[in-house]
Amino acid sequence: MAKFDKSDDVKVILATDCGSTTTKAILIEHVNGEYRLMVRGEAPTTVEAPFEDVTMGVLNAVAEVEELSGRKLLDENGTIISPAKDKVGTDVYISTSSAGGGLQMMVAGVVRSMTAESAERAALGAGAIVMDVIASNDKRLPHQQIERIRHLRPDMILLSGGIDGGTTTHVVEIAELIAAADPRPRLGSSYKLPVIYAGNVGAREPVSEVLTNKVDLKMVDNLRPVLERENLGPAREEIHELFMEHVMAQAPGYKKLMSWADAPIMPTPGAVGLIIQTIAEKYGIEAVGVDIGGATTDVFSVFRPDEKTPVFNRTVSANLGMSYSISNVFAEATLPMVMRWVPFEMDERDLRNRIKNKMIRPTTIPQSMEELIFEQAVAKEALRLAFIQHKNFATVLKGVQQQRTIADAFAQSSSGATIVNMMTLDMLIGSGGVLSHAPRRQQAALMMIDAFLPEGVTRLAVDSIFMMPQLGVLTEVQPEAATEVFEKDCLIHLGSCIAPSGRAKKPGPIMKYTIELPSGTVTGTLQYLEMKKLELGVQENGLPQTARAILEPERGFDCGAGKGNRVETELHGGVIGIVLDGRGRPFDLSTLSEKERVSHLKKWMIELDIYPQEKMQDR
Amino acid sequence: MAHAYTPGLKVTERVLVKKRRILPLKGEVIVKVGDKVNPEDVVARTHLPGNVVPINVANKLGIPPEDMAEIMVKKVGDPIKEGEMIALKKSFIKFFNTPCEATVDGTMESVSSVTGQVLQRGHPIPVEVKAYVQGEITEVFENEGVEVSCYASFLQGIFGIGGETNGVIKVVTPDNKAILDDSLITDDLSGKIIIGGSLVTADAFNKAIKVGVKGVVVGGLDDKDLRDFLGYDIGVAITGSEDIGTTLVITEGFGQINMASKTFELMKRHEGETASINGATQIRAGVLRPEVVIPAVGEQQAVKDEAPSDMSGLVAGTPIRVIRHPYFGHLGTVTSLPSPLQKLESESMARVLEVEFDSGEKAIIPRANVEMIED
Helix, strand or coil, rough: CCCCCCCCCCCEEEEEEEECCCEEEEEEEECCCCEEEEEEEEEEEECCCCCCCCHHHHHHHHHHHHHHHHEEEEECCCCCCCCCCCCCCCCEEEEEHHHHHHHHEEEECCCCHHHHHHHHHHHCCCCCCCCEEEECCCCCHHHHHHHHHHHHCCCEEEEECCCCCCHHHHHEEEEHHHHHHHCCCCCCCCCEEEEECCCEEEHHHHHHHHHHHCCCEEECCCCCCCCCCCCHHHHHHHHHHHHHHHHHHCCCHHHHHEEEEEEECEEEHHHHHHHHHHHHHHHHHHHHEEEEECCEEEEEEEEECCCCCCCEEEEEEECCCCCHHHHHHHHHHHHHHHHHHCCCCHHHHHHHHHHHHHHHCCCCCCCHHHHHHHHHHHHHHHHHHHHHHHHHHHHHHCCCCCCCCHHHHHHHHCCCCEEECCCCCCCCEEEHHHHHHHHHHHHHHHHHHHHHHHCCEEEEEEEEECHHHHHHHHHHHHHHHHHHHHHHHHHHEEEEEEEEEEEEECEEEEEEEEECCCCCEEEEEEEECCCEEECCCCCCCCCCEEEEEEECCCEEEEEECCCCCCCEEEEECCCCCEEEECCCCCCCHCCCCHHHHHHHHHHHHHCCCCCCCCHHHHH | CCCEECCCCCCEEEEEEEEEEECCCCEECCCCCCEEEEECCCCEEECCCCCCEEHHHHHHHHCCCCCCHHHHHCCCCCCCCCCCCCEECCCCCCHHEEEEEECCCCEEECCCCCCEEEEEEEEEEEEECCCCCCCCEEECCCCCCCEEEEEEEEEEECCCEEEEEEEEEECCCCCCCCCCHHHHHHCCCHHHHCCCCCCCCCCHHHHHHHHCCCCCEEEEEEEHHHHHCCCCCCCEEECCCCCCEEEECCCCEEEECCHHHHHHHHHHCCCCCEEECCCCCCCCCCEEEEEEEEEEHHHHHHHCCCCCCCCCCCCCCCEEEEECHHHHCEEEEEEEEECCCCCCCCCCCECCCEECCCCCEEEEEHHHEEEECCC
16 A cells, blocks of 8 residues: 555545454545544454464454445455545555563663653653653662562563763663663564663763673663753654564565555554543643543643643553453552442442452443442542552653742642643543443543543543544654544543632632523522532534633632632533532542541532432432 | 352363463473372472672772673683672782672672673573462473373452462352351361352451461452451452462352352362362452362363353343342342343343242342342
């Protein structure tokens, strides 16, 4: 297939995502002046025995797309037809992959909170699973570090350390440890383990002397050339290159798949990161995306700490998930934290057994309302914990000297403070079974609100069929199509959450609001610990309706313009509408008595229509 | 009466079991094809490279790293002994010479003139791989390990803890429904693999560890008890390396749940025979289940394989067991399989089936929440 030229007139796009269990294909067409998702097909992934050829699963998923769309995409030899003509073929074919365990990396740097953390950010941003971070000050003895490197067998290692012109000793020391470990790649033994060196340029020669004969060494620009700045691009590009060259090329069938595709095959999480960055850039917004799976939870964010340059971060919480890892969520969050979201009592012994049975039989689904409420309570905690990890990771650069004024001393800001700011966050996007398949969309909205506790005005959305990976890689070839389909077909717009930040000692009004809804202007007062819902829907083309709003928080409460200051803004609607959250921030259920907690939970659930009313009143 | 088991989990009276026994690194195989082996026999051995112990000689002797070559007494590859001099900083007066001594027995791994660091490699660590099951060597992978094969009764559990062990089977509960409590654990069970019914209590398991029981195979276990005797919560189901002295294999799930009759009967038939068991479990891609292998001995070896059971999907009449609340553990028979998606009480849309429980009660259950049962 001829490689795609961005200037080509693209009418039809076929994209696949080869997951570890399912291969998903989507077909996008340009009709009536806009790009829209036509159909979606899926088939089991065929990387493992007995098939051992990923393209079989791809062809099966594409065949389903053919059947559903009536467009002929495969010729008699089972090859994708290109370019498109009438109802035959596609102009572009692209793919992402996380099959075979994705991209597993180990990163190393000199100081854990500085160069090693920058290296970790580079690897995570490229879509890798970071198996371990080795640093001179990670409190392990050298022989323990060597054992660890040898034991883990990563797909590649990213080595950084030192600013340009700085010390060479420590980074060479780490290189010596890697050489002593003599690491072997995870897949195949016919090639040397790729190691990317992205540290002090002054140490290139000694590092090369130590490592050249033992590993396949690549040199790229220093990812932390000066303390004040990260330069992650070159390292990320090299990771993608090596992913294609080594990891993908070793996996069965990928050579063929790579020859079909019009753009490099990207690791799935790397592609999700790209679409979130593209959207944030296009609309000039700050966004957080979360994908909660059975085993892991990924969090992506774009914030603008200096109000200009967007900073992207991704974290993977490897052991927070809803089936394989559900027991770990329970262990990390603890029973009382999960149960605070449940408006009735359950026996601990029985609960623990239920959790473990879900872990050993991950495919079962909640049949009763009680089970659903409990499962969603666990999900809130999994999301909350994953977001805490993300906040701790998405920080301003550590180790940078800051000039302080007397005002800073009162603000208590420090080097390494998180850049995650819930007040400035514009959009929260959820995906993964428990959010996308919640029986009522309100449940997904409340799970996200309770777990992330957005402040001020925040738009909420879910990715209903998880096509963010395909759209991510599409941004590389046709960004216009990617963003259009993302807004209109990928996202299910839930609406907006308005949550004044602040706390009150006693019940009373915390905000007045005037909202010009299409059905008429609504004015009212939000009381402390109250939740309300207002209707504001979606337009015919899938985009949300909008409404002007004036928010007047009481003294001590902030809607984005400072405590007590009036905010005029535009609200976006969705299938739920506007959620007014008067529970204050920081929000802490533990300050309520047991009786108050249960009564408030029920009130909120009834007001937002989260669960059937009779189920709430029964208990 | 129906006998339950999880789809994909084997419970077989007779099957050819092949176990690959592979070294972590290349080494020496000490048996040959056709050799008969016992579980404790060593079949292959190797040496893992010794631990690396660094020592910063430049710092210690107060010299610049570039001068390392001049002061080193031992070269890369030289054998060293703890306390032996590896470097010497000479002074004008011999009395003031400063030595640097090796801190381990082994060899010199590397000397760096950039960092001044010397890596010493300790002596290789011997590793042995045992046969694990009684059987015959059927294949030798040169320098890597062997395949041991035997005809055996074979059972996979759903969850386990503890590693490989072996012992003589002893059934200690009267039936598959009884609870295995501490009154059933007696001193003479030392070295045995004991079989219980629907649940093992914390007291019973603790007593089993105390008297030296090698393994416990039981229907269910309370997660709270598991946490109590492990001392921590199992977050992710990756087990096998717990060091508690007794291997545990759960056949059905967490909580009190009757051991499948087929499993219990199989164990009963083989009481007094030697079994090899392993609690290692991994519930992820590349799933690994705990197992019990009871190799056939003598004439039993000549008997033919059991025909594979016919498990041709759910149909009306298929006996099933429910594996999630609110009917967890209930046994029944499928009465119909409506094809359109149906709304559950949780309001999820799912494919369901109608079941009649053994008590006569009828219910609608999502298909994802049942297991087929084998007669």
